[in-house]
Structures are given as C-alpha cells and as structure tokens.
Amino acid sequence: DSGVTQTPKHLITATGQRVTLRCSPRSGDLSVYWYQQSLDQGLQFLIQYYNGEERAKGNILERFSAQQFPDLHSELNLSSLELGDSALYFCASSARDRRTMNTEAFFGQGTRLTVV
Amino acid sequence: DAKTTQPNSMESNEEEPVHLPCNHSTISGTDYIHWYRQLPSQGPEYVIHGLTSNVNNRMASLAIAEDRKSSTLILHRATLRDAAVYYCILSNGNQFYFGTGTSLTVIP
Numbered sequence: 001d002s003g004v005t006q007t008p009k010h011l012i013t014a015t016g017q018r019v020t021l022r023c024s025p026r027s028g029d030l031s032v033y034w035y036q037q038s039l040d041q042g043l044q045f046l047i048q049y050y051n052g053e054e055r056a057k058g059n060i061l062e063r064f065s066a067q068q069f070p071d072l073h074s075e076l077n078l079s080s081l082e083l084g085d086s087a088l089y090f091c092a093s094s095a096r097d098r099r100t101m102n103t104e105a106f107f108g109q110g111t112r113l114t115v116v
Numbered sequence: 117d118a119k120t121t122q123p124n125s126m127e128s129n130e131e132e133p134v135h136l137p138c139n140h141s142t143i144s145g146t147d148y149i150h151w152y153r154q155l156p157s158q159g160p161e162y163v164i165h166g167l168t169s170n171v172n173n174r175m176a177s178l179a180i181a182e183d184r185k186s187s188t189l190i191l192h193r194a195t196l197r198d199a200a201v202y203y204c205i206l207s208n209g210n211q212f213y214f215g216t217g218t219s220l221t222v223i224p
Binding site: 002004033035042043044045048056058088090092104105106107108109110 | 150152154157158159160161162165203211212213214215216217
C-alpha cells in the first residue's frame, strides 16, 4: 500500500460527458502529480501541484483541468470526453517539505476510465 | 520529453543478477536519477534513486557512471516477482518524465 488513494477505481461514461477523478496523497506529502497511461502506452505526465499551487504542466489537454485543495487532496476534471480519453489515470505524491523535494514519488492504483 | 534511453526488453534467469542499463546523456547537474517499476494493471512502484554516488537499498543497487551520462539498475537475484516494466527517469524535483521503459522477463 503506497498510501495514495484514488477514487473511483473504475469509471465508465459516455462521450461528451464530464468526470472527476479524486486523489488523496500520502499523509503530509505536499506535491501531487497526475499521469495518463493509455493502453500499451507509457505514462504521460499531465500536471503537478505543490501545496495548492500549479507547479508544472505536461501534455494536458485544454479539456482537462486539475486543482489541489487546502487539505492537499487533488481532483482531475475531464470534460467533453472522447473515446481516446479511455486510459488509466494515476496520481502520485511526494515531497513532505521543501528540503526533500527530490524524494521518491508514491503512486496510487489508478482510475481506469472507459469512454463509450 | 523523456530524456532517457533504455532497451525495450530484457530477459533474465531466475536467481541470477540483472543489470538494466539507462543512458541519459543530457542530464543536468541538478537532475536525480530515479528508477520505478510497474507491474501489469498497477501503479508504478519506487525502486531507487541517486544523484552522483552509487546507492543500495533492500530492493536493488544503482550504479551511476562518473560522468552521470548513464546508470545501471542492478537486481542482485531476480525472482519471478521482479518481472515488470522498469523505468529510468530524470527528475529535478518538479516532475518525473517516464520513457518507454524496459520490459523485464524472468525465466524460471
């Protein structure tokens, strides 16, 4: 158990719809990262938050957005869903404080999104 | 934006050592070298990371070249549970960019 919790585990929705994926980081971790992994693809970095503020952006579509709340949990919002958005979405957390910014990241078990 | 190069696949016999290579010729002075592995349908799992010196932990060893342009993950005795995709990643603390990784097959 990595200590990172993602909900829901599975999600099936129709094209054009909007969904929200939730991530609870390890206790005390300030950074949250979101990744997308399509079938047989590598992990694509989407976005990172540190203590509530956006820190880095990767290949995140404009239809996607994220935020990190004061209690440090994070949500990834996916809208106007397309078939190609079907993927595993992983959340990771790291960095208990600024001094240890380069510690390891701990990944959740992912949310499997299926768009039909 | 992956900055690392790894072989697509490798095989190892069970209970033998495995050396997984990684090239990162464009590494900067502040980049840490991280290794993660991923089993099917699971999230990536941290293995080891280092900056300049070789590192050991209960899972593996990390050997870093003197010029830091390459590194090798060493599994001392491969088990069937070590079969996974291994990712070598450079991180400056802000993000972890995953490449395509090396798929390790362990032969009983």
